[in-house]
Amino acid sequence: MPPDRRTRFAPSPTGLLHLGHAFSALTGAARARETGGQFLLRIEDIDLPRCRPEFEAAIFEDLRWLGLSWPEPVMRQSERRAAYDAALARLAAMGLCYPCRCTRAEIRAALSAPQEGDGVHPPYPGTCRSRSMADAGPGDAIRLNMALALARLGARAPGFDETGPLHPGHHPVTPEALLADPGDVVLARRDIGISYHLAVVVDDAAQGITEVVRGADLFGATGVQVLLQALLGLPQPVYHHHGLIRDASGRRLAKRDDSRAIRAFRAAGESPAQVLARIGIAALPDTGPPAPAVVP
DSSP, X not given: OOTTOEEEEOOOSSSOOBHHHHHHHHHHHHHHHHTTOEEEEEEOOOOGGGOOHHHHHHHHXXXXXXXXXXXXXXXXXXXXXXXXXXXXXXXXXXXXXXEEOOOHHHHHHHHSOOOTTOOOOOOOOOTTTTOOGGGOOTTOEEEEOHHHHHHHHTTOOOEEEEOSSSSOEEEEOOHHHHHXXXXXXXEEETTTEEOHHHHHXXXXXXXXXXXXXXXXXXXXXXXXXXXXXXXXXXXXXXXXEEOOOEETTSOBOOTTOGGGBHHHHHHTTOOHHHHHHHTTOSSSOSSOOOSOOEEO
8 A cells, every 4th residue: 555645636616516526535535544645625727717716615615514624725727827838848849749720619629628428539630730839829729749759758658557446457558549549639729728638747746646536537538648747757646547426317427417516415404424425425434435326
């Protein structure tokens, strides 16, 4: 068992936390507590147009109501643009980036964290791959040239260790897989912001995260993130992808499911113990919680 495990919960203040968020936060806190380690909270608010202060306040209130605590002050992505720009500049200096002027909708979607059901996307066809960073305009996205990035690593192809219940063990990340999906991943766009992939690896390194605890819907995002860690010389954490809280029809919970928001159960007079029971947790545990429950 690793000493002093450090985990984090990193919600975006774009809606109310639901039961799935509660399960993830409690899992991360429990896994840190197993080793006498530390559980951190990080606010992923880089998508400023969609983030709202009332949602951030609700995150703090709901997590504390569930019995969680964390060191203050919390890290906020909106305050870390200089760190992200520096990481992007390093990749560009290696000759691994190029500007892309493809559709705004495509690029905006690529900036977001992957979601369950996204599936394998066709690789980017390379429309703008011949462009130089010297030609980058204010509306361009910045893409990673995946083939050049893999060539730079050479025999040091990345892999990662998984401690989660669904895919335990070591997972090599093959060049073929990265070239097929995500391919030339979007790293940034000047008028929208940095991508989830680049921000999360820079933040995890800055916070000294040793185990990334998150939902199984993000398992497929891990390959490109460990690639970026290798390129930037960042430490690589262990990953723990837990199962998802689902409704009776099998769908994972989302922020649009207001009826399953923690705030809704609080308003209905439920206790923290009752909410924990809804997701299969008998009490705030000293060890990892059981498999996620199905909620009605």
